[in-house]
Amino acid sequence: MRFTLNVRRYDPEAESPAPYWREYTVDVPENATVLDCLIYVREYVDGTLAVRCSCRSAICGSCMMRVNGQARLACATKAKDMQEAGEAITVEPGGNMPVLKDLIVDMDVFWNKIRQVKPWLEPVQPAPEREYLVPNETILDLTVAMNCVMCGACVSDCTSLEVDKNFIGPAALAKAYRFVDDPRDEARQERLEELSDYGGVYDCTHCFFCVEVCPKDVAPLERIVEIRERAQSAGVENNAGTRHAKAFEGIIRDSGILDEPMLLLKSIGMNPVEQMKNVPGGVRLLRAGKLPLASGPFHHKIPGHGNVKRLFEKVEATQEA
């Protein structure tokens, strides 16, 4: 079957290096993957095309790239599923990481974030003579996170990372969950505190892209939410993220509608220095009309807010049951 690929190329050794597009047409078997197409190009059409690849079966995580605009493993993506009538399949390097050459990105960014979460077991001491005894249900849950092949698809398409380089990011947080959830790990509390800090689990904006692009169903966002829940039930609350969540809940419960200035104040906490730091931002928001002060400086309950309250009570009752 014939496929046309439009590949974003980059040669760092060109006289004035700049990305450019090159189109390739390949004749490959009908069930060929996008990686098969690229290998065909490299082997028989244009050997200068640089791409990382190895296992061809979605376990080594080498060939993450954007196909038709979304991060995928090229070896787990059928060309015919990507081909739309009359259009070429677009192939680009992954995002949020600097391009080194063609489809090869610099993964140091990725690995530095992984290292940040101290990605190794701190085994509970004293170690038993034999294996630690662990219920199989826990192992099955851990297996979901261990399924990660470190391909970087989630990092490539993470919208939080795009604007906040300090965010630890979906892959490293999913990796962290693997330790937080492991009963053999001794550093759980310490991990939960660090992960709840600036750059950690509360910096995720819930865009769900990581869940959508993950080729191994690790669902990083779900792991992030689980870390938050574990942190809060472990009493890790002295951070902006938890305060924000609690303030949000409290304001809605009391008035039925969000009070943004109050939310900001409560999230920052009773720290005058931190509060002062946010004044310029507040002024800018006000000027841009993003702070709803038009209705007056005082926050009012919405009509029928008693229903909101009852909703809260109902949910809490089911949770307790």
Added chain:
Amino acid sequence: MLEHDVLVVGAGLAGMQAALHAARQGVSVAILTKVHPVRSHSNAAQGGINAAMEEDDPWEDHAYDTVKGSDYLGDQDAIEVLCSEAPETIIELEHMGVIFNRGSRGQIDLRAFGGQARKRTCYVADITGQVMLHVIYEQLMKAGTQVYEEWFVTSLVRQNDAVCGVIAMDLRSGELHLIKAKAVILCTGGSGRVYEPSSNALICTGDGYAQAYRVGAPLMDMEMVQYHPTTLPGNGALMTEGARGEGAYLINANGERFMERYAPNMMELASRDVVSRAEQTEINEGRDINGCVLLDVRHLDRNTILQKLSQIRELGLEYEGVDIIEEPCPVRPGMHYMMGGIKTDIEGATFVKGLYSAGEAACVSVHGGNRLGANSLLDTLVYGKRAGTSAVLYADGIPFADVPESRLQEDREHIKGILARNGENGERAAALRLAMGQTMHQHVGVFRDQAGLEEAQSIIAALKERYRNVSVDDKGKVFNTDLLFALEVGLMLDVAEAIVASALFRAESRGAHYRTDFPDRNDDDWLKHTLVFSGDSGPRLETLPVTITQWQPARRTY
């Protein structure tokens, strides 16, 4: 100047294990790998790792199954080490963080695997190798071991009868460097790409075999090439033996469980050489479905499939469009593993001073003529540790060698030569590799005979001749993967030559090596290892005796 007491080449399980254990002794250790460590092919091991974990399972029984599986070609002293150290190795891994699946008391659960009299395989769903590789890499990050990531060894440096470093290319910059090392440990894995098709990753190009061979270290039992019974026809991807361990059937075009004619006791769980030969016989005699037989798990519990065989379900869906819950999946024997490799002793030392090896790159020999499923992960860890430890002992107290600048220049000139060649008159490395791979599959596969092997020998010789004119499109320095592939193909042709020469030499059938012109095992003449050296006029063959401790060779039936 780059120098390390111990330099490990390759960062799969064997390499990282060697580096961790070497580093614990306080010497300077680095790993050099052509891909990031977690991209290594240990990832692909799905089913598990064997160890006699239960009270009523003495390690000697595991050793006996391994000896029998090897068709009595395995060295029994090495097998005793492998099996007796297995349980402590599993516990060490578990304490590092490997999440083995558990039984009802929370203890490590065991599954059945081929060629073994009882359940003995520890596992993590069907991603055992991946989990182990990632966990051991976690330990490497914790230890802060230096990794030359995406570097490629172009040659080993040998002076005064000892290996004393490597010449290697930093793929990111394209620059060649000399890295001095008092000891070098080759953990470069197998050479699946010498065959087409193969279950192996694209990086499995047998670099270490060829590099060791070129500096005078002999390769042992290279004719012993394992065909795995269940690989996908499309891309050669592996469907774990764990499926048969969980109870899967193999059926032919007539819907018959044909293994009852070949291995009435063990059926689908006979050793891999036996099952692959049975499948190939069914296929050759016309009871096939488009060159395949069928792997059938439909009678298994849905949850078993979803929890324990989820990855192969994905592979079936992804590459064959078959949901194994609903339909049987076509499979065929596919080149999978090299039992042979760089000859080492039980401390990981090769015949050349300063050069060590472990894992699939090495041949200790624990697998002999046929490796049991789930013994390879064990091999990487037990012998990775031993190679790491003994390399430190060797390196202790000896000075770094003086290596002349001209040695680096040799490799520079070689690469310059390839880059300078005009693409239009040159040979494409991909075409050479494909011809080599198809030749090896056709003539040096499940069934072999003298005429076919001689044919293969002359084709490989012709390809080596054509390779002298290999050229590349990419003339740049940064990530020149075109050049890298051309260098790999050069190494693979040497490996192919060694395999064919060894297969021609062994005039009997044993384990994975089945000669239709010598269909019987011949213990009188061939209860010995083949050893192949690189000679001036091609491969030179010798033999070595097999070490037998407590298990005398006997007829092998399953």
